[in-house]
Amino acid sequence: MRFAWEIAAVGFGMALVAALQARAGRLSLGHGAAWTLAGAALLIAGILLGLFCGARAPFTTGGAIVAGLALALALGFGLAHAVALSRLNERVKRLAQEVALLQATAPSRPGASGVPTEAGASQDAAQRKD
Amino acid sequence: MPAGTLIVIPALNEERRVRGVLEGIGRVVPGVPLLVVDDGSRDATAAEARAGGARVVSHPFNLGYGAALQTGYRYALRQGFGRVLQMDADGQHEPESIPALIAGLDGGADLVLGSRFLTAGSYRPPWTRRMGMRLFGALASLALGRRVSDATTGFQGLSRRALAFYDGPGAFPHDYPDANMIVRVARAGLKIAEVPVRMRDNPTGGSLHVGLRPFVYVAKMIFSILVELSRRLPLPEA
Numbered sequence: 001m002r003f004a005w006e007i008a009a010v011g012f013g014m015a016l017v018a019a020l021q022a023r024a025g026r027l028s029l030g031h032g033a034a035w036t037l038a039g040a041a042l043l044i045a046g047i048l049l050g051l052f053c054g055a056r057a058p059f060t061t062g063g064a065i066v067a068g069l070a071l072a073l074a075l076g077f078g079l080a081h082a083v084a085l086s087r088l089n090e091r092v093k094r095l096a097q098e099v100a101l102l103q104a105t106a107p108s109r110p111g112a113s114g115v116p117t118e119a120g121a122s123q124d125a126a127q128r129k130d
Numbered sequence: 131m132p133a134g135t136l137i138v139i140p141a142l143n144e145e146r147r148v149r150g151v152l153e154g155i156g157r158v159v160p161g162v163p164l165l166v167v168d169d170g171s172r173d174a175t176a177a178e179a180r181a182g183g184a185r186v187v188s189h190p191f192n193l194g195y196g197a198a199l200q201t202g203y204r205y206a207l208r209q210g211f212g213r214v215l216q217m218d219a220d221g222q223h224e225p226e227s228i229p230a231l232i233a234g235l236d237g238g239a240d241l242v243l244g245s246r247f248l249t250a251g252s253y254r255p256p257w258t259r260r261m262g263m264r265l266f267g268a269l270a271s272l273a274l275g276r277r278v279s280d281a282t283t284g285f286q287g288l289s290r291r292a293l294a295f296y297d298g299p300g301a302f303p304h305d306y307p308d309a310n311m312i313v314r315v316a317r318a319g320l321k322i323a324e325v326p327v328r329m330r331d332n333p334t335g336g337s338l339h340v341g342l343r344p345f346v347y348v349a350k351m352i353f354s355i356l357v358e359l360s361r362r363l364p365l366p367e368a
Contacts, residue, residue, distance in 0.1 A: 033353035
């Protein structure tokens, strides 16, 4: 019985944390929506389990606490990983945009095209004289 | 066309249509600077766009529709453009509607939405999309306290103030900016206007929203609108 309510509590916590992280801009909207929905699903599942299958729960009180903590820990790690992934994704995209903008707007570097520049050509000529 | 206007066209694998789109725009507003943001196309989109007279920024790999738009906004800001019109590369947005967007910006709006539903047109999306459009229109209208007839339009005009607002870190979603951005812009105090535009049905029937994506999209958009409503935003710089 207790484990069912723990599932619900973990789901509620997960949905809340995911929504707050998305609100703060640390979690992308896609990840935020997915984790919040998953948390809401766990919350509903926990409530239903508690209401209808409480008597058949396979855990003792101690076991339920350990299992609940393990679930919370696993999901917490998953959420933290999603936050890190979101931030990395944002940075990679920003970097890719900057590369694209630089390629499109920066004046071409002398010699970058493989065609000798005036200065490079005269240097070559001077070297040949030597 | 007022000086300092850039038309931004995000494109992904549109080699067959992008040139026609550019030519169509050129017939309505000759000489306007055009920017195609090639979002990691695997075909000759970039080459076709250049051949059509557009400037091209090519993403090294696919970054998403939102990122392509934001690249266009950043390009406009850095090159000193005062306003941007954004259009799709698939030919759905009719260039004849460009003057209406310009007139909206001239009227002092920061974000001008080209609405498909303010005029009796021939645009008739499938019922699933129509339902989504109505849902987001209703949510945006509720959030803004005024009617928004087309909250999912990609045919928009943006002032420099709106561009600067979108340029902030994390200010613009890279995957699919939509009704949530209208809510964000309005809550930040920028002025929004809607003008009637005409759109064609997608000639290939293709869309970003295929398979399970519409369901994911609806969930994400409702979530993002709720997140937007719960946020406190600083006012954008003028």
